[in-house]
Amino acid sequence: MKKITIGEAARQSGVKVPTIRYYEGIGLLREPSRSEGNQRAYEPSDLHRLTFIRHARELGFEVEAIRTLLSLQDNPLQPCASADAIAKARLVEVEQRIRSLMALKAELEMMVEGCGHGRVDQCRVIEVLADHAQCTHHGH
Amino acid sequence: MKKITIGEAARQSGVKVPTIRYYEGIGLLREPSRSEGNQRAYEPSDLHRLTFIRHARELGFEVEAIRTLLSLQDNPLQPCASADAIAKARLVEVEQRIRSLMALKAELEMMVEGCGHGRVDQCRVIEVLADHAQCTHHGH
DNA sequence: TCTTGCACCTCTAGTCGCTAGAGGATGTAG
């Protein structure tokens, strides 16, 4: 098996070099073997793990959730209810976030459209911010 | 004008007490006058400013953007192009974030639906995370 | 062989927007 440097691992996984070292520090990634000159030498399995982590981070999973997902991956004979629960919880979060962002979008659009590009004292943007009652959405 | 305590200001503005002190520390809020016993005494104008800040934070504006928006509000005779630009930039951010979250939602739904509640080695959640090529959306 | 220059090493501190807690002073109600 070919070992690769941390820089190469970064290139291939899409995770930055300091972030890889950070993941090692918090125990997401095992400590790799070292070259004679004390440089980290990664194996293909580390690369897989890194890619898994990157993908999960992109999906917005927190490090603690990823820790659980990784330990599930390491024990493939367990029931996958935990993985399912984690993904479902994340899905609910994402759905909520989308709803809230849609409301914000509507409010921002109202602000921007209402701006007549005149002076600040007639500006809808400032006005809406100053007076919450003008919001169409009062959920926040 | 009636002065109020920081706790009352927190209650009326919806901004927590330590957060109000924090805003003062970073210069978003002026230093209020003090009572004999060195306790902060806020005026109605401070309350307006706090509400403005809270509302802007809820809309996701960063503190630096709010600093600019506040200085615009303080100088109402200026043209409002800056406020407009800030709001527009925020709108673009929100739209991008919504798009990206929609893609994540689709991917998470696929993961959750595919999970047959069996063992981890057949779990779609883990599988998709491990193999990025299975994603329907390759933007990330 | 030497040197250039990049990639690597460890360690600490900074980012953002708060939040938590220690340890003490003040204000108010009974």
Add this chain to the structure above:
DNA sequence: CTACATCCTCTAGCGACTAGAGGTGCAAGA
């Protein structure tokens, strides 16, 4: 007068990195 809530300042912590200092390793060209 005594509780007790609220206030004060100060420092440290959160998550997930990112930046920088100060030093070592290594491969390639002159």
